[in-house]
Amino acid sequence: MDKVRVCVDAVGGDEKPEVVLAGIEAALEADADLDVLVAGPEEVVAGFCSAHDRAEALVAPEVITMEDDPIQAVMTRRRSSIVLGCRAVKKGQADGFFSAGSTGAVTAAGTAYVTPFKVELDGRRSAIRPCLTNALPNRAGGLTVLCDMGANPDVEPMDVVRFAQMGAAYASCVLGIDGPRVGLLSNGTEDHKGSAFTQSCFPLMAENVEGFAGNCEGTDLTSGHFDVVVCDGFAGNVALKSIEGAAKFMMQELKSGLMSSVRGKVAALLMKPVLRGLKRKLSGDAKGGAVLLGLRGVVMIGHGATSVEAVKNGTLACAAAARQGLVDRVADSMGAVA
Amino acid sequence: MDKVRVCVDAVGGDEKPEVVLAGIEAALEADADLDVLVAGPEEVVAGFCSAHDRAEALVAPEVITMEDDPIQAVMTRRRSSIVLGCRAVKKGQADGFFSAGSTGAVTAAGTAYVTPFKVELDGRRSAIRPCLTNALPNRAGGLTVLCDMGANPDVEPMDVVRFAQMGAAYASCVLGIDGPRVGLLSNGTEDHKGSAFTQSCFPLMAENVEGFAGNCEGTDLTSGHFDVVVCDGFAGNVALKSIEGAAKFMMQELKSGLMSSVRGKVAALLMKPVLRGLKRKLSGDAKGGAVLLGLRGVVMIGHGATSVEAVKNGTLACAAAARQGLVDRVADSMGAVA
Secondary structure, eight states: OOOEEEEEETTOSSSOHHHHHHHHHHHHHHOTTEEEEEEEOHHHHHHHHHHOTTEEEEEOOBOOOTTSOHHHHHHHOTTBHHHHHHHHHHTTSOSEEEEOSOHHHHHHHIIIIIOBOEEEETTEEEEOOOEEEEEEEOTTSSEEEEEOSSSOSSOOHHHHHHHHHHHHHHHHHTSOOSSOOEEEEOSSSSTTOSOHHHHHHHHHHHHHOTTEEEEEOTTHHHHSSOSEEEOOHHHHHHHHHHHHHHHHHHHHHHHHHHHTSHHHHHHHHHTHHHHHHHHHHHHOTTTOOEEEETBSSEEEEOOSSOOHHHHHHHHHHHHHHHHTTHHHHHHHHTTOOO | OOOEEEEEETTOSSSOHHHHHHHHHHHHHHOTTEEEEEEEOHHHHHHHHHHOTTEEEEEOOBOOOTTSOHHHHHHHOTTBHHHHHHHHHHTTSOSEEEEOSOHHHHHHHIIIIIOBOEEEETTEEEEOOOEEEEEEEOTTSSEEEEEOSSSOSSOOHHHHHHHHHHHHHHHHHTSOOSSOOEEEEOSSSSTTOSOHHHHHHHHHHHHHOTTEEEEEOTTHHHHSSOSEEEOOHHHHHHHHHHHHHHHHHHHHHHHHHHHTSHHHHHHHHHTHHHHHHHHHHHHOTTTOOEEEETBSSEEEEOOSSOOHHHHHHHHHHHHHHHHTTHHHHHHHHTTOOO
């Protein structure tokens, strides 16, 4: 495989750095052509890097936590792992950056330091809005891309069009979906359904998005009828977290239902592997994490409640996206000018 | 119990009228102080009503189906069960109306014929927007009220305030929740999170809604941390359908996981009662249906994919809401003037 170098945030996420480091180690073992740049305080990264040939330290004495105000923290803590990781991508020292840290902070740092593409609009060059994207497992056995998942709560219709173009590029480049079907998230599938905002998006989507298949509903995030579902970051966040909550609810109901009888307890024992598999599928650990599309570099964000496997897969997903040329594909999809 | 009379739409929903009629019969058996007015074509309702003492026919020769354009259908089919049922409530011939028919058509007919309350605003009386409300089971073992679920995709901040007031009145009057905690659906729980729209709602909520507990997220629809979650009808519809889709996905994954091994098949057999209970809890059949708050009469809407139990519970829920004085409580909650 092509040699690739990924920067990983050693202090991102709610887990101890040891968990992240174990994840990086697992990624190095899985991919012999991978180098890593490990960003974090010296006491965290130095030992690991001297013990691993293909790991180099990126010393970042400052830390941005989940509790910090994202923009404030990124502006003031310039020697944090999140800021230095993004700068490493920008300077070409790394082909991608993976962090399980604060989504808001990575988004802010990615936007400020990796910087978004520009498009020409009415004769002027303007920066596009990067969009937070992830893929959810669906009932057809595949994945459905959701964008924007929450980076931009307030957008213009043309932003939604670009999210769709970028999401489709991601679906075809990273997930290998040929000619992805793109749906506009609405409150009904009929063309006339929607808010005033989505109704103003509809004709622009029809004109500018290849594979646009009309309106879709919240159920279509998991139905498998669409490969890409596009919306503003407010609706995307609400949808994603509603699904997360529903999954938690179902798991809890199932467990308490099973534990309330002997018969259920036996069933629970027998079905342990099934429940474990379902939990794993839902956790997103297997997919690596969310990606910030529209930046001049690969930036991926894992779930804050991370694990060794999640960090391993996030690091490998970052490497894969870099090898697949995701950034160029996204730039092409919306005719970025630089 | 107080004598009460509920009008039921015999031809609402995707099932045959026989299913609805069996549901009405079950409701009559369960509640000796209940009378019903059965709305539908003569050939559907006449036989049933002559065979049941406490049932009277409301002959409605026209039918509005799920496929019809709701507003168009309500405007042109004035002798449909949905229009005549709403008019019966308005004229005081029934204390409430239950239909498992088209949500859009019942909402349109309820708004046009049962008519919404008015409030005084800047010295002028204006009609409020009725809001579609339902209660979802949560992880704390209780119910969380979601409003608006989809009747109003585009609203003003003061509409959201009224949805909250009405939702809280419903939670306390119908669900018996003392001092309901009300959350504003947003993309994060911190006060500063949200879209420009929800941020403009926030101070108005703080000023006008008793029990306002700040922003909440999609996960809070099922977390049990809030008794009422309020939002515009677009976000509410997206959230509700995302949850619906997630539940379907989980059920399917579980089943296919279990069916893929002998061990799993045994577990599936043993856990059948648990799965059945979970399905029942999720279907909403036990709760009766959604209610249209803000109208001068009780109007409830069941799931289109109805069942005998769903119709029975919807009819009984309608009777209960009438006895509990829901309409007056809702009017009081927002200081309706007439």
